[in-house]
Amino acid sequence: MGGAARYLADAAGMENDAVAQLQAAVIAACRELFSSLKEDHPSLNVTLTRLPDRIEVSLSHEGTSPRDGGLDGKEVPTGIDRIQHETQGNLTVTRLTKYINQGAPSR
Numbered sequence: 001m002g003g004a005a006r007y008l009a010d011a012a013g014m015e016n017d018a019v020a021q022l023q024a025a026v027i028a029a030c031r032e033l034f035s036s037l038k039e040d041h042p043s044l045n046v047t048l049t050r051l052p053d054r055i056e057v058s059l060s061h062e063g064t065s066p067r068d069g070g071l072d073g074k075e076v077p078t079g080i081d082r083i084q085h086e087t088q089g090n091l092t093v094t095r096l097t098k099y100i101n102q103g104a105p106s107r
Contacts, residue, residue, distance in 0.1 A: 001046050002027040005057060008050045012100045021079030022098050026057050028077060029096060033059050054081075057096040060088070 005026040009019040033044055041062035049056045076083055082097040 001030050001048070001057070004048050005055070008048055008055050009098070012050065012055065014098075014100060018079070018098075022055070023079070025077045025079035025096065029057070029059060029094065033061065033094065037061060053100055055098045055100065058093055059096070060091045060093040062090050062092075 002023045006019055006023040009022050014022070030044065030046065037044060043061060045058075045060045047058045047060075049058070079098065080096045081099045084095040084097070086093050086095075
């Protein structure tokens with residue numbers, strides 16, 4: 001997943017430091033959530049999406065809250081601008097967002 005995040009960030013024209021930070025944050029999030037997977041629900045689905053103003057990485061799995069894996073959204077890791085958590089039926093979803101050419105969404 002880190003390589004795919006790096007590819008999307010490079011293609012979006014992000015600077016090398018930002019690309020490396022995004023890649024490291026995605027790898028760390030995957031590792032953290034892998035460690036919290038349960039035996040009865042061992043799958044982690046990862047989807048990367050390139051939108052005009054941002055890159056989104058969605059990590060979903062069945063079972064416990066993503067906050068149980070340590071991605072509580074209080075401390076956003078370097079390389080990520082926003083973390084969102086939601087439940088969709090029996091899936092928990094953690095969405096990491098990196099805005100392109102800006103640090104936060106314009107309002």
